[in-house]
Amino acid sequence: MKLMWFHLMPYTELPEDFNRKHPSVWVDIHSSLFDPRRAHHMYNDFMDELEYAAELGYDAICVNEHHSNGYGLMPSPNLIASSLARRTTDTALCVMGNSLALYNPPTRVAEEFAMIDCISGGRLIAGFPVGSPMDTCYAYGQNPSLLRERYLEAHDLVKRAWTEKDTFAFNGRYNQQRYVNIWPRPIQDDPHPPIWIPGGGSVETWRWCAEMDYVYCYLSYYGYKAGLSTMQGFWNEMEKLGKDRNPYRAGFLQFVGVAESRQQALDLYTEPAEYFYGRCLHVDARFATPPGYTTEATQRAGIQSMVSKAANTASYSSKLSMKATNMKDIVDGGYVIIGSPDEVVEQIRHIATSLNVGHLMLLLQYGNMSKDTTKYNSRLFAEKVMPKVKDLFGEWEDKWWPKPMAKGQRAAVPAFRPQTVAAE
Amino acid sequence: MSAHATTTIDVNGHSCRVWTKGTGPRLGFLAGLGGLPRWLPFLDRLAETRTVVAPSLPGYPGATGHAELDTHLDWVLAVRQIVDKAGLAGADLVGASVGGAFAAEMAAIFPGHVGKLVLIAPFGLFDDKEPAADPWAQRKDVLPGLMCAEPANWNELVAAPEGANPVEWPIEMTRASEAAARAFWPLGNTRLEKRLGLITAPTLILWGDRDRVLPPSYAGKFAQGINKGINGVTRVETVPNAGHLAYLDQPEAVAKAVLAHFA
Numbered sequence: 291m292k293l294m295w296f297h298l299m300p301y302t303e304l305p306e307d308f309n310r311k312h313p314s315v316w317v318d319i320h321s322s323l324f325d326p327r328r329a330h331h332m333y334n335d336f337m338d339e340l341e342y343a344a345e346l347g348y349d350a351i352c353v354n355e356h357h358s359n360g361y362g363l364m365p366s367p368n369l370i371a372s373s374l375a376r377r378t379t380d381t382a383l384c385v386m387g388n389s390l391a392l393y394n395p396p397t398r399v400a401e402e403f404a405m406i407d408c409i410s411g412g413r414l415i416a417g418f419p420v421g422s423p424m425d426t427c428y429a430y431g432q433n434p435s436l437l438r439e440r441y442l443e444a445h446d447l448v449k450r451a452w453t454e455k456d457t458f459a460f461n462g463r464y465n466q467q468r469y470v471n472i473w474p475r476p477i478q479d480d481p482h483p484p485i486w487i488p489g490g491g492s493v494e495t496w497r498w499c500a501e502m503d504y505v506y507c508y509l510s511y512y513g514y515k516a517g518l519s520t521m522q523g524f525w526n527e528m529e530k531l532g533k534d535r536n537p538y539r540a541g542f543l544q545f546v547g548v549a550e551s552r553q554q555a556l557d558l559y560t561e562p563a564e565y566f567y568g569r570c571l572h573v574d575a576r577f578a579t580p581p582g583y584t585t586e587a588t589q590r591a592g593i594q595s596m597v598s599k600a601a602n603t604a605s606y607s608s609k610l611s612m613k614a615t616n617m618k619d620i621v622d623g624g625y626v627i628i629g630s631p632d633e634v635v636e637q638i639r640h641i642a643t644s645l646n647v648g649h650l651m652l653l654l655q656y657g658n659m660s661k662d663t664t665k666y667n668s669r670l671f672a673e674k675v676m677p678k679v680k681d682l683f684g685e686w687e688d689k690w691w692p693k694p695m696a697k698g699q700r701a702a703v704p705a706f707r708p709q710t711v712a713a714e
Numbered sequence: 715m716s717a718h719a720t721t722t723i724d725v726n727g728h729s730c731r732v733w734t735k736g737t738g739p740r741l742g743f744l745a746g747l748g749g750l751p752r753w754l755p756f757l758d759r760l761a762e763t764r765t766v767v768a769p770s771l772p773g774y775p776g777a778t779g780h781a782e783l784d785t786h787l788d789w790v791l792a793v794r795q796i797v798d799k800a801g802l803a804g805a806d807l808v809g810a811s812v813g814g815a816f817a818a819e820m821a822a823i824f825p826g827h828v829g830k831l832v833l834i835a836p837f838g839l840f841d842d843k844e845p846a847a848d849p850w851a852q853r854k855d856v857l858p859g860l861m862c863a864e865p866a867n868w869n870e871l872v873a874a875p876e877g878a879n880p881v882e883w884p885i886e887m888t889r890a891s892e893a894a895a896r897a898f899w900p901l902g903n904t905r906l907e908k909r910l911g912l913i914t915a916p917t918l919i920l921w922g923d924r925d926r927v928l929p930p931s932y933a934g935k936f937a938q939g940i941n942k943g944i945n946g947v948t949r950v951e952t953v954p955n956a957g958h959l960a961y962l963d964q965p966e967a968v969a970k971a972v973l974a975h976f977a
Contacts, residue, residue: 433896436896574853576853581888582896589884593880593881593884
């Protein structure tokens with residue numbers, strides 16, 4: 291199986307009384323809480339952590355896009371990915387991803403992803419989320435009634451821009467471009483970089499991923515127990531569509547805290563976990579359900595069947611209503627799995643097999659976790675857990691993984707050497 | 715009192731419901747946010763002396779087809795078809811809230827199609843200094859108090875009537891909100907200001923003094939915009955104890971003002 295190291299880049303210094311004094315961590319979070327000089331250190335720590343994860347041998351490092359968000363400091367994950375492309379050599383770069391409807395024209399995504407693919411020697415995984423209501427409809431002002439149509443059209447445009455050899459005119463409902471001809475073009479051109487789709491639990495998304503042969507990723511913050519019904523729904527749908535159960539069709543996000551013992555894990559990870567589930571997920575419910583964001587088919591599925599949790603989890607309001615914020619409930623609910631290396635091995639094997647997920651995205655930094663603790667968590671996982679779970683799904687081929695240039699053909703990137711004289 | 719009649723018209727291949735009641739000269743009503751999930755006392759009052767015709771706009775209760783409409787021009791032309799097919803060409807027209815913005819467009823762009831005009835707290839403008847509230851970013855418990863001075867009036871409008879399909883009813887209510895968002899997201903500003911001066915119909919602007927969606931001061935901006943043209947007779951009347959959907963809070967007072975203006 292693939293073990294991927296994911297960073298959300300949370301602002302780590304939200305005040306203790308944040309939830310009492312502020313309505314939301316997202317959309318209208320107050321600028322006075324942001325100290326750019328502190329953010330300088332946060333960004334550099336976070337990028338050190340991502341580079342460290344690459345050194346430790348994780349299969350991929352992952353970044354994502356959020357706007358006006360106190361737990362996600364990457365409005366442009368592409369900026370981070372381009373830097374990582376220069377400071378890592380073999381690790382896949384998973385940009386999870388670019389919310390296509392937010393780019394005008396969407397060929398911008400085709401270009402920037404092609405740049406990252408070229409710089410990295412073909413290591414890009416191209417994630418195409420619709421994007422959350424907070425990011426797209428509120429922070430970016432997109433019309434919720436048009437968002438999905440625009441997203442789907444932008445997808446068609448980006449894919450065509452990557453694959454068509456000649457300059458073409460794109461005559462879309464929302465985008466019209468006379469001359470589409472992107473330079474640069476991706477290294478992964480057979481036929482294009484792997485496309486992964488982070489989505490909620492809607493049947494429409496599952497069908498689309500199956501039809502397009504894309505990886506479906508369920509990126510919930512609430513762990514494997516809450517994710518089980520969604521992933522079961524996904525696999526049931528794959529079966530109906532006549533697709534095999536190749537676990538690499540799927541990705542799943544899981545928070546992890548590993549230490550020498552369960553008690554030590556509790557000591558180390560309680561504060562960052564409670565910071566994340568308390569302060570970082572303090573989102574005003576008024577930003578959860580812009581009308582039209584959730585399709586009528588998904589609304590119908592949610593209302594019709596109380597047992598259809600798959601559809602329920604597709605709505606952000608239900609996501610936000612799952613609100614354990616103390617460590618006991620966080621751990622009992624499976625949001626964060628903790629323990630000694632062997633205890634974590636057992637849980638990871640259980641998650642991978644019960645959800646049938648070949649791409650496990652790990653959050654080993656969360657909330658206000660320090661760089662030292664993050665490195666400790668990541669190293670212990672890499673040394674003591676990874677070797678005991680890597681064998682899973684060996685019988686399946688991962689057809690959705692980047693195909694970089696051969697190592698000997700790739701550029702040698704010189705080590706970074708700080709100048710002795712500071713620039714004026 | 716007799717019941718209203720229900721007919722349908724076709725707009726872009728989609729069905730739109732038309733409610734009709736009363737006798738006398740025809741009068742059109744384009745409803746506000748939420749549309750017309752039920753018949754209203756306000757419409758009964760108008761129907762005492764006029765033939766009230768209340769067509770549903772695409773996506774609002776009784777009508778589909780909003781997903782076909784991508785641009786403001788698409789919307790305006792759909793409303794124009796509705797006005798014509800509902801037999802309202804040349805009739806007096808009342809538009810409220812989101813329906814008010816379209817009533818103003820009709821009067822501005824197709825002056826021959828509108829007799830006299832009443833606008834009840836219409837959408838279409840946005841003032842940076844006095845920003846309108848965001849009707850699409852509200853908690854469920856806050857929304858009724860935003861729509862009406864008396865929150866129960868909004869709750870009554872959207873409550874599922876006996877026998878309603880429990881699955882489809884809430885979806886219909888959300889669809890109405892989506893239809894409004896589709897045309898007016900994110901600020902409610904359709905640059906209507908550029909066209910107000912084209913309105914020649916004698917116009918009355920009504921505004922609830924407790925409108926928490928669109929500040930009552932917007933009434934003056936509409937009057938000023940309309941009076942910039944050849945129409946110098948636009949009046950503003952404030953409706954006491956009324957919120958954004960003034961016709962739900964004060965049906966009698968609003969109907970009376972409308973009928974007086976059309977008399």
